[in-house]
Amino acid sequence: MSTIDLRSRFTSAATSVTVPVGASRPSLDWVRLVLGTAARVVLFSLVGLMVYAAAPAALGWSPSTVMTGSMEPRVHPGDVVVAKPVAAAEIHRGQVLLFDDPDQAGHLRLHRYHDNGRAGQIVTKGDANTTADSTPIGRDAVIGVGFLRVPYVGSPFVWAANHQYGHLLVAGGLLLLVVVLSRCDRHLLRGPGDERVATPRATASTGRRARRRRERRLRRLTTAGGALGLAAITGALALTLVVSGGAHAAFASSAANRPSSLASGSYDCLQDTYNAQTSYGFSYNETSGTTTADGSAAARVGTLSGGATFVAGSCAGNSSPYLQLDGTGQVSTAVNLAGQSTFSVETWFRTTSATGGTLAAFTAAQSGTNTVTDRALYLTTGGKIVLGVRPTSSTTKATTTPGSYADGSWHHVVATLSGTSTIIYVDGTAVVTDTSNRTVQMPSGYWRVGSAPLTGLPSAPSNGSFVGSLDGTTIYNNSAQTASAVQARYAAGH
Amino acid sequence: MSRPTPRIARIAAWITIPAALVASGIVVSTASYSAFSSTTVNPTSNWTAGTVALTDDDSNTALFTATNLKPGSTGSNCIAVTSTGSLASAVKLYGTNAATTNNLASNLTLSVVQGTGGGFGSCTGFTPLSSGSSLYNGTLANFGSAYTNYSNGVGTWAPTGTASETRTYQVTYTVSSTAPNTTQGGTASLGLTWEAQNS
Numbered sequence: 001m002s003t004i005d006l007r008s009r010f011t012s013a014a015t016s017v018t019v020p021v022g023a024s025r026p027s028l029d030w031v032r033l034v035l036g037t038a039a040r041v042v043l044f045s046l047v048g049l050m051v052y053a054a055a056p057a058a059l060g061w062s063p064s065t066v067m068t069g070s071m072e073p074r075v076h077p078g079d080v081v082v083a084k085p086v087a088a089a090e091i092h093r094g095q096v097l098l099f100d101d102p103d104q105a106g107h108l109r110l111h112r113y114h115d116n117g118r119a120g121q122i123v124t125k126g127d128a129n130t131t132a133d134s135t136p137i138g139r140d141a142v143i144g145v146g147f148l149r150v151p152y153v154g155s156p157f158v159w160a161a162n163h164q165y166g167h168l169l170v171a172g173g174l175l176l177l178v179v180v181l182s183r184c185d186r187h188l189l190r191g192p193g194d195e196r197v198a199t200p201r202a203t204a205s206t207g208r209r210a211r212r213r214r215e216r217r218l219r220r221l222t223t224a225g226g227a228l229g230l231a232a233i234t235g236a237l238a239l240t241l242v243v244s245g246g247a248h249a250a251f252a253s254s255a256a257n258r259p260s261s262l263a264s265g266s267y268d269c270l271q272d273t274y275n276a277q278t279s280y281g282f283s284y285n286e287t288s289g290t291t292t293a294d295g296s297a298a299a300r301v302g303t304l305s306g307g308a309t310f311v312a313g314s315c316a317g318n319s320s321p322y323l324q325l326d327g328t329g330q331v332s333t334a335v336n337l338a339g340q341s342t343f344s345v346e347t348w349f350r351t352t353s354a355t356g357g358t359l360a361a362f363t364a365a366q367s368g369t370n371t372v373t374d375r376a377l378y379l380t381t382g383g384k385i386v387l388g389v390r391p392t393s394s395t396t397k398a399t400t401t402p403g404s405y406a407d408g409s410w411h412h413v414v415a416t417l418s419g420t421s422t423i424i425y426v427d428g429t430a431v432v433t434d435t436s437n438r439t440v441q442m443p444s445g446y447w448r449v450g451s452a453p454l455t456g457l458p459s460a461p462s463n464g465s466f467v468g469s470l471d472g473t474t475i476y477n478n479s480a481q482t483a484s485a486v487q488a489r490y491a492a493g494h
Numbered sequence: 495m496s497r498p499t500p501r502i503a504r505i506a507a508w509i510t511i512p513a514a515l516v517a518s519g520i521v522v523s524t525a526s527y528s529a530f531s532s533t534t535v536n537p538t539s540n541w542t543a544g545t546v547a548l549t550d551d552d553s554n555t556a557l558f559t560a561t562n563l564k565p566g567s568t569g570s571n572c573i574a575v576t577s578t579g580s581l582a583s584a585v586k587l588y589g590t591n592a593a594t595t596n597n598l599a600s601n602l603t604l605s606v607v608q609g610t611g612g613g614f615g616s617c618t619g620f621t622p623l624s625s626g627s628s629l630y631n632g633t634l635a636n637f638g639s640a641y642t643n644y645s646n647g648v649g650t651w652a653p654t655g656t657a658s659e660t661r662t663y664q665v666t667y668t669v670s671s672t673a674p675n676t677t678q679g680g681t682a683s684l685g686l687t688w689e690a691q692n693s
Contacts, residue, residue, distance in 0.1 A: 026497035033498050033506055040510035041517065048518030068692060074529045081529075096530055103645045103691055134588070134689055135643040149529040150522050188503035251583075251692045252644070255550040255575055257557055259591045259685035262634075262667060264598055265562035266678050287676050312674040315565045321675050 029188060036185035039178045046153075047234055053080040053150040054240035060085060062098055062144050064108055065154030067161060067246040070126030071096070071110060075146075078155030080241060081110055083144030091139065096146035097124065098247055102135040110146065110247040129252050154241060161246065186223075269315035271295065272472060272492075277344075277479035280333060280447060284323040284471060286310050292323070292331060302331040305367070308450065311469070318410070318493045322348075322471035323450075327355070327463065330451035332367045337477050339442040344476035345377040345387070346414040346486075347449075348494040351406050351468025356381045356461030359413070360473055361452035364445045369453040369464070375440055376452055377415050379406065379466070380459045387415040387422055388457035389440040398458035399424060399434035410471075412490045418480035428490030430483065447475050546579040546655075548690045551614045557665055557686065565673045570666040572612040572620050575688050577653035577660075583690040586647030587629065587663070590687050592638025596680025599635035601673035604684075606630040607664045608651065620664050626650055634667065634682055644689050652693065663688075 053063050062083045069077050075096070083098035091097065093113050101107040114125035117136035125132040159167040274281035274296045281295035282302050287310060294300040308329030313321035323331070345360045361376035375389045383406030388398040399422040405411045414425045422437035423430050450470065454460035471494045481489075498506075550573055557571045577583065587606065592599070606629040612620030622628075629648045630637055641647050653659045665686070 029497040037506045041514050044510050044514030045518045048514050052522045135645040146530045149525040151525045188498050251546040253546045253548040254687050254689040255548045256687040257552050259683045260556040260558035261683040263561040263681045264678055267564045270675055285675055312676045314672045314674045316672045
């Protein structure tokens with residue numbers, strides 16, 4: 001500041017006036033004016049950008065700061081994207097959507113609607129990812145469609161989240177510089193007339209000084225007020241952006257192994273082994289059809305008819321597949337055998353029926369009821385097991401177990417007839433030995449399972465057909481099995 | 495040249511507001527148009543701020559191709575998955591292309607164990623993690639229906655991104671001893687996918 005002595009015509013006293021030194025360098029003033037105006041444009045533009053970014057929140061739109069770069073090159077980290085809520089019907093492929101991140105609870109994701117998923121779901125994809133997001137989203141997870149993009153205005157939040165404090169400091173410093181520059185031409189608002197206080201009276205009276213001080217104070221207050229107001233608005237806008245949160249446009253990368261394929265063959269563990277005296281060995285391991293394989297060396301076949309169905313089972317202990325009969329079914333064989341004087345009949349059975357029925361029998365005809373049954377293993381209505389035979393064409397003989405076995409549990413039964421006696425073994429143990437039952441006539445005939453005409457045989461039920469489950473039905477046409485063989489068969493399970 | 499008058503100064507002071515509004519409006523509308531007007535974008539590889547990247551050592555070969563399986567049949571393979579990304583991420587494992595005939599998949603058990611050592615084709619040297627090594631032990635069918643994408647995938651591996659990290663996964667299948675005879679001649683297929691997302 002330079003002091004100029006003025007000689008007023010009213011007084012001889014000198015009056016001091018302070019005049020800004022710039023009065024002598026107007027080019028500098030113009031530079032300051034231009035700089036200040038430019039700085040103010042930058043400052044207010046920044047505020048304007050923040051208004052565009054945060055104000056739509058008042059409309060219910062959703063601004064969010066993009067935190068990662070998987071939507072490059074069109075959306076950068078630091079951009080603020082304002083998503084406009086739209087009706088579900090107006091969301092379509094190609095739009096950039098803001099939605100609840102399905103992979104990270106509580107986060108938002110900004111990706112593009114890439115394709116339709118199953119059941120109305122949306123498959124999304126980040127533009128910079130090579131593959132679509134693996135988790136599809138429901139339409140109700142969409143918060144809005146990207147509508148406004150305010151570039152880089154959210155960068156401070158991204159820098160803070162990534163701990164890039166250097167960036168924050170530099171940006172803060174630049175902002176401060178712009179603020180300072182915007183005030184550098186403030187003095188130009190006050191013209192020379194404001195500063196000059198040359199009055200007729202030489203000495204500045206207290207009133208005028210006080211007035212000057214009041215003017216100065218008022219000016220400072222308005223300036224401070226204006227700055228505070230601006231800061232408050234900017235702060236509120238920034239707070240809105242912080243509260244709206246960041247959208248993670250998630251990066252994803254995957255390593256996929258091609259689908260493995262496993263194929264099962266046939267399970268030989270299901271096969272039962274049958275000894276050399278076996279005429280028929282039926283394990284009932286089929287899953288469907290009307291024939292069942294014979295496991296004996298003769299490898300014959302049994303034919304299902306009527307209500308006879310296969311039930312699935314596994315190789316695990318006592319869980320093998322079996323045959324279910326409903327009282328109208330049977331398994332017949334097609335080989336005519338000569339009846340022998342010793343034989344054995346074996347099967348596993350399970351029933352709760354009170355109608356009894358044939359387990360296995362040797363009849364003159366392959367099937368049907370119009371035939372004679374020469375020897376049969378059957379259950380009485382009370383659930384007792386009987387081996388009934390015809391020693392002659394006009395006589396019958398039967399051996400019955402003392403106990404009943406129609407209790408819903410699996411039981412193993414082997415009935416043997418030799419020249420000495422009839423023995424019935426249940427669950428590996430002989431429960432009845434009958435020395436009076438040891439002869440049988442020897443016609444030729446066919447073995448059948450599950451159904452036979454039992455008329456005339458002692459304690460026979462009226463309905464010769466069995467209701468229940470059968471497994472491992474084995475016929476030894478010419479052998480009375482030993483007790484130890486029976487034990488081993490029982491121990492092997494079904 | 496005269497100095498700027500106060501009037502010019504005042505104009506200069508206040509013209510900035512509408513000028514700024516116009517300028518910011520132009521910036522926002524241009525940015526919005528360029529970001530949201532196009533509906534498809536070709537993927538670019540110039541990622542700016544770090545990446546997530548996952549690879550495996552399977553040379554595009556499936557972990558298992560087995561036939562003629564019976565109850566008790568079993569097989570095991572390992573696969574080494576490597577993360578080379580520079581961002582911290584979380585890796586999840588899930589199944590794709592799950593399919594089965596004759597219900598075989600419900601009678602196959604699958605076990606996935608994470609650890610180190612070994613690699614695709616040989617589990618020699620594989621050591622399970624000291625804790626939390628078992629990621630899954632159940633039927634193949636259940637894995638294929640329960641773990642289908644990143645959000646419901648299994649896994650606890652969280653590469654930090656500071657350096658390349660490798661983890662090996664040992665995958666074992668077994669045909670259940672209780673597989674019923676109805677599963678004979680059946681098939682089961684499943685693809686395993688490891689995915690990393692930045693956390």
